[in-house]
Amino acid sequence: QVQLVESGGGLVQPGGSLRLSCAAAGSIFSTYAMAWYRQAPGKQRELVADTNSGGSRNYADSVKGRFTISRDNVKNTVYLQMNSLKPEDTAVYYCYIFRLNLWGQGTQVTVSS
Numbered sequence: 001q002v003q004l005v006e007s008g009g010g011l012v013q014p015g016g017s018l019r020l021s022c023a024a025a026g027s028i029f030s031t032y033a034m035a036w037y038r039q040a041p042g043k044q045r046e047l048v049a050d051t052n053s054g055g056s057r058n059y060a061d062s063v064k065g066r067f068t069i070s071r072d073n074v075k076n077t078v079y080l081q082m083n084s085l086k087p088e089d090t091a092v093y094y095c096y097i098f099r100l101n102l103w104g105q106g107t108q109v110t111v112s113s
Contacts (some may be wrong), residue, residue, distance in 0.1 A: 002102055004095050009107030012085055016111070020080040022095030022104055030073035033098045036080045038091035038109075048093070049080060063089075085111045 008020040020036065035050035049059045049069035057069050068081040078095060092106040 002097065002100055004097070004102060004104035006093070006095055006104040006107040009093060009109045011110045011112065013113050014086060014111055016085050017081070017083045018085065018109060020082070020093055020095075020107060020109070022078045022080075024076045024078075024097070029071075029076040032100070034071065034078045035096045035098065036069060036078075036093055037096055038089075038093045039106075040088075040091040043091075045094070050098075051078065082109070085109075087111045 003025045004022055006020060006022045008018060010018060012018055031053050033050060033052040036048040037045050038048050039045040047060060048063055049057065049067055051057045051069050051071055059067060066082065066084045069078065071078045082089065090109060090111050092108050094106045095104040096102065
């Protein structure tokens with residue numbers, strides 16, 4: 001059974017950086033399209049970035065130029081590098097495997113001075 005384990009969240013000041021990691025255990029990771037979503041309090045979950053098995057990437061307009069999604073198929077891990085963070089980036093961030101409709105447990109990111 002595939003499991004997703006996220007890490008890397010925390011508290012950071014505006015303008016700071018964080019890198020989120022999502023490790024997938026028990027799967028043929030390299031064949032999956034994967035994504036990062038986020039959900040802020042009182043708001044719907046939204047797509048932040050996604051990447052397919054071929055390495056193409058898409059980003060929400062709100063994070064373009066600041067966030068980078070990447071993957072390491074040897075380590076079965078997908079990353080989200082977040083730079084120039086803003087208070088409006090505060091949310092719980094989830095990784096997701098489209099084919100399996102599988103979510104990680106989420107990791108809290110708080111951007112505040």
